[in-house]
Amino acid sequence: MYSINKYTFKEFKITPGHRANYAILCNPEFKENQWGIKYHPSNDYAREYKILALFSHPQIPVRYKVGRDNMYKDDKFVLAQYYLIMTHFEGEGVLEYYKKRDMTDRKEIEGVIQHFASVTLPLMHMHTKGYLHSDIKPGHLILNPTTGVMALIDLECTIKTGETLLGMSREYASPEQKEMIQLLRKNEREKDVLKKIKIAATSDLYSVGLILYEALTNKLWQENPVPPWELNSSIPEKLHKVILGLLEENPLNRIHSAELLKNELEAIA
Numbered sequence: 577m578y579s580i581n582k583y584t585f586k587e588f589k590i591t592p593g594h595r596a597n598y599a600i601l602c603n604p605e606f607k608e609n610q611w612g613i614k615y616h617p618s619n620d621y622a623r624e625y626k627i628l629a630l631f632s633h634p635q636i637p638v639r640y641k642v643g644r645d646n647m648y649k650d651d652k653f654v655l656a657q658y659y660l661i662m663t664h665f666e667g668e669g670v671l672e673y674y675k676k677r678d679m680t681d682r683k684e685i686e687g688v689i690q691h692f693a694s695v696t697l698p699l700m701h702m703h704t705k706g707y708l709h710s711d712i713k714p715g716h717l718i719l720n721p722t723t724g725v726m727a728l729i730d731l732e733c734t735i736k737t738g739e740t741l742l743g744m745s746r747e748y749a750s751p752e753q754k755e756m757i758q759l760l761r762k763n764e765r766e767k768d769v770l771k772k773i774k775i776a777a778t779s780d781l782y783s784v785g786l787i788l789y790e791a792l793t794n795k796l797w798q799e800n801p802v803p804p805w806e807l808n809s810s811i812p813e814k815l816h817k818v819i820l821g822l823l824e825e826n827p828l829n830r831i832h833s834a835e836l837l838k839n840e841l842e843a844i845a
Contacts (some may be wrong), residue, residue, distance in 0.1 A: 580659050581645040583613055595619055600664050611640055612664035615647070621660035624732045628662065630705060635698040635727045637662040665727040667720035674791040680810040685792070689815065691719055692788055693841040695726040699784075699834035702728075703777040706737050710775065712783035713748040714790075738774055740766050747798060750775075750782035751825050778827040781837060785822025797823060814844040 578585050578599070585599035596614040603611075614621070625642035640661035647654045667673075670691070677684045695717055702709060709716070711733035718727040733743045740760070744753050756773045760766070789797045792815075793807040801823075805816050818840050824830040831837050 578647065578649050578654075580613065580615060580647045580657055581643060583641075583659070583661060585613060601661070609664055609666060611661055613659055613661050615657040615659040617655055617657055619732075620644070620658050621732070624730075624734075625660060627707075627731045627734045630707065631698075631701060631731075633698050633701040635694070635725060636701065636731070637665070637727070637729055665718045665720065665729065666722075667718045667727070669715045670717040670719045670726060670787060671714040671790060673719050673721060675794065679792050679794070680808060682810065685810060685812070685815070687724065688788070688791055689841050689844055690724050691726055692784065693838050694724060695728060695784065696834040696838035696841070698728040699777075699780060700838070702734070703737075703780070703834055707734055708737055708775060708777065709733070709780050710735050710741060710753070711744055712780055712787070713745040714787055717787065735775070737776055738770070740770060741775060747796070748783045748786050750779040750827070752827055753779055776827065777834065778830045778832055781822055781831055781834065782824075782827070784837070785819055785831075789819050789823065792819070812844055814840075818844070 578588065582603070583601050584603055585601055588597045588599035596616045596619065598612060598614045600609055601611045601613055621642050625639050628637060628639040642660050644656060644658045647657045674688070679685065699709070709728060709731065711730065716728065716730045718729055720727070733741070735742060741753060741756055744757065746754065752773050752775060756769060756775065759769045759772065786797055789804055792811055793804050795802070795807055803816070804811050804819050818831070818837070821831045822837070831840065
């Protein structure tokens with residue numbers, strides 16, 4: 577049995593691409609599978625704890641506690657850890673789920689449409705409040721296959737619309753995110769960078785498009801931008817157009833809002 581502060585858990589997982597360890601709490605005072613804990617020896621979660629308080633949506637984690645304390649295994653000291661207690665969402669990373677499915681099957685594709693329509697809801701909530709997730713990647717979309725609902729997690733890099741990026745996952749970043757980071761690494765002043773590049777809701781939607789493309793083709797658009805139809809002829813024409821509309825290089829030509837994306841997906845027969 578592991579513990580940090582008074583919070584106990586039986587096992588934890590390390591997910592590739594994630595800095596934090598994660599576990600489901602098993603304290604007797606909590607309902608089963610109610611809360612999760614993510615923790616790391618050097619990554620302070622105080623900012624994410626504050627960010628989570630800005631949102632109230634069933635597909636975005638509710639915060640419970642943040643801090644730093646010693647971790648023990650069977651009462652033996654292991655390491656001091658920063659930690660964040662938040663809502664646990666049942667399910668798995670979205671691409672982990674799809675890789676086990678036949679994505680040429682019509683019913684599976686209908687499921688993909690339903691699942692990605694569901695993730696527009698927490699995005700609409702965030703964007704309406706003037707915030708961007710800015711680090712959407714497969715492991716940050718947790719799909720519950722029983723309900724068909726996707727949760728949006730890990731808000732460490734969340735920013736206000738138009739602010740400077742705090743970080744990103746390069747594999748799933750938009751062109752404008754990459755350009756901003758490149759300019760910042762050249763030591764351009766933030767004020768000057770923000771005059772050249774504005775990160776908006778369309779940046780989050782580009783990341784969603786990359787994941788949707790990969791889910792249906794099992795290929796990375798970033799490595800070889802082939803139209804999805806060429807890799808999976810079972811993709812409906814309307815869905816094909818939605819994917820390409822999300823992956824426009826120029827954000828002005830992209831599907832411009834999560835609400836519009838939801839409507840486009842729900843209109844696919």
